Amino acid sequence: MVTGDNLVAEYKGTHPGSQRLHERAVKVFAAHGATHTVRVLDPFRPYFTHAQGSRKWDVDGNEYIDYVMGHGGLILGHSHPAVVQAVQEQMAKGAHYGESHELELRWAELIKSMMPTAERVEFFSCGQEANMMAIRLSRVFTGRKKILRFKENFHGWGDELAHEGSAGIVADEVNIIPFNDLVKVERELATEEYAALLTEGGGAFAGGRVHIDTDFVRAMPGLAHKYGTVWVLDEVVTGFRDAPGGWQSVVGVRPDLTTLGKCVSGGLPGGAIVGRADIMDAFDPKTPPERLIVHSGTWNANPLVCSAGIAACELYQDGEPQRKAGDFADYLRERGNKVLKEKAINGRLYSRTIVHLYLGPIDYEPSDDTMPPTKDIGKIMDPARLPVRARLCLHLLQRGIATMNGEIFILSAAHRKEDIDQTVQALSDSLDAMIAEGTIARP
Ligand SMILES: Cc1ncc(COP(=O)(O)O)c(C=O)c1O
Incomplete structure (x- = not known):
């Protein structure tokens, strides 16, 4: 189990400006200071100042590869x-x-x-x-x-x-x-x-x-x-x-x-x-x-x-942005799933240009990774996994990767191969840290 909360302390240390804004926000916005359910996170999500292409920057100057992408609205990337x-x-x-x-x-x-x-x-x-x-x-x-x-x-x-x-x-x-x-x-x-x-x-x-x-x-x-x-x-x-x-x-x-x-x-x-x-x-x-x-x-x-x-x-109209986002999604799933298999973690990245991360029991290996590795909807939607996803979300944020709830990676045509390589490394490091702290189990 987790012995001390180094991650939260570290995160607060690198996000002092966001913490100050969050402390103001909890006095104004009822949902733990957030303006949308998916922006709620413990201790807080960063506060952003600008974005371009596949990246966005917070008030403390931290840079992120963005996979929230305007809740899916930005297939062209930020500020095309x-x-x-x-x-x-x-x-x-x-x-x-x-x-x-x-x-x-x-x-x-x-x-x-x-x-x-x-x-x-x-x-x-x-x-x-x-x-x-x-x-x-x-x-x-x-x-x-x-x-x-x-x-x-x-x-x-x-x-x-x-x-x-x-x-x-x-x-x-x-x-x-x-x-x-x-x-x-x-x-x-x-x-x-x-x-x-x-x-x-x-x-x-x-x-x-x-x-x-x-x-x-x-x-x-x-x-x-x-x-x-x-x-x-x-x-x-x-x-x-x-x-x-x-x-x-x-x-x-x-x-x-x-x-x-x-x-x-x-x-x-x-x-x-x-x-x-x-x-x-x-x-x-x-x-x-x-x-x-x-x-x-x-x-x-x-x-x-x-x-x-x-x-x-x-x-x-010509389908080019959709094809590009699809190629980056394929690459993320392929590389990310290799990491999950190497670490013997139960879970898979799957679906199309919005890549979902399932962490849970695997029932079968689908013929391709557009499909989840379980046919049991209850397992996919299991609320018991929310804390694990929130923890992964925080680990990824601390490594410069912004996801929706540590579960959804929304790709765009503005993402680059280097973004995905960096993301897979961050995912790998986050999972190692979670195994070490005991917040993710291996079978
Ligand atoms: C499938 C689907 N339908 C409808 C909506 C609602 O759209 P909006 O948030 O623009 O009102 C969403 C929002 O995420 C959605 O995912």
């Missing part, structure tokens, strides 16, 4: 020159006209050109707003109220999107069932009570912590339509990260509605819903009042976000 230029130029021309403008049209046309299911496009301030509207559209279209969705899938913090059992939510019309179980899906849909079937693209939780069976996802549209339900695919993480056509183009499915966020708006806050014209025509003012949906939202399609979205989407 094309996005910076577009936003700077637009800021000088006005951030909000409160009117229509050509930028919103250009952005929507770019999205439409990449995603063939996008017959219509609407913009929002973030991904979860798009999901909320997808539910509303499905209810109006079907005349039903119930929503079917999956355990472990994440769609936002709103009542009908939040994780099952979250405090304070009212989600009476939402039914949450296990992932990857087609029989249960059909049993529910056959009641013909469901307006929408909501599915997270790419697998559950941050683009694939829990693997989604390809046969399962390919059966979704057919099953939904058989029982008159709208199939909504949440591509907030995967849209334009997995491919220019989104994850749906990789697996070959056509959702009725797709929700987008993160990468779509090039690093500024934005979201979109795209999909079938006959469903989205509920926004048309000629629609009878009982079927008309009002789409307000102060920040919808504001010129600043549109300028970033256009600059980014123009770069996504």
Whole structure:
């Protein structure tokens, strides 16, 4: 077991400025001084001043290789020159006209050109707003109220999107069932009570912590339509990260509605819903009042976000950023998994451009490392492993590597081979330190 907390003392020693800011923050922000759940860490996460490409720097001058990457929104890396230029130029021309403008049209046309299911496009301030509207559209279209969705899938913090059992939510019309179980899906849909079937693209939780069976996802549209339900695919993480056509183009499915966020708006806050014209025509003012949906939202399609979205989407079109991020992810998994095997640690790095680190019992060796080494979702989501991940997160931060919770490594096109080599070394050193202090066990 840990004998003394040298790591925390060391970390505080190299992060005095961040500690001072954290001490101020706990008097202001209720969540241990943090402004987002994943920014909570004991003793505290660093406070940052600037970022560029794959790197970011904290108030104490410490440099990090960044794998948080704007919670997945920055597949181009920090401050891509094309996005910076577009936003700077637009800021000088006005951030909000409160009117229509050509930028919103250009952005929507770019999205439409990449995603063939996008017959219509609407913009929002973030991904979860798009999901909320997808539910509303499905209810109006079907005349039903119930929503079917999956355990472990994440769609936002709103009542009908939040994780099952979250405090304070009212989600009476939402039914949450296990992932990857087609029989249960059909049993529910056959009641013909469901307006929408909501599915997270790419697998559950941050683009694939829990693997989604390809046969399962390919059966979704057919099953939904058989029982008159709208199939909504949440591509907030995967849209334009997995491919220019989104994850749906990789697996070959056509959702009725797709929700987008993160990468779509090039690093500024934005979201979109795209999909079938006959469903989205509920926004048309000629629609009878009982079927008309009002789409307000102060920040919808504001010129600043549109300028970033256009600059980014123009770069996504040829698939080059996605390929680069994919290559760096492959390299990280390959080198990192070698380290885990050499140290005989139960665990694997897996998935696609958002690499997940699973530390736990291995049930089988999948044919490739896009898949987790266990089919047991309970083991992957096991909350008992949170302290180990938090400890690894701190060890990695102290070695200049910023991850989400010591579990998620989000790659971008701006990462370099040297970044990955440095990361693997830091991971190896962190694991050695954890074995020595007794915070990680070997079988
Ligand atoms: C799959 C998925 N859907 C929706 C959301 C919510 O998006 P936002 O935070 O932009 O509201 C997230 C956020 O991480 C997400 O991962």
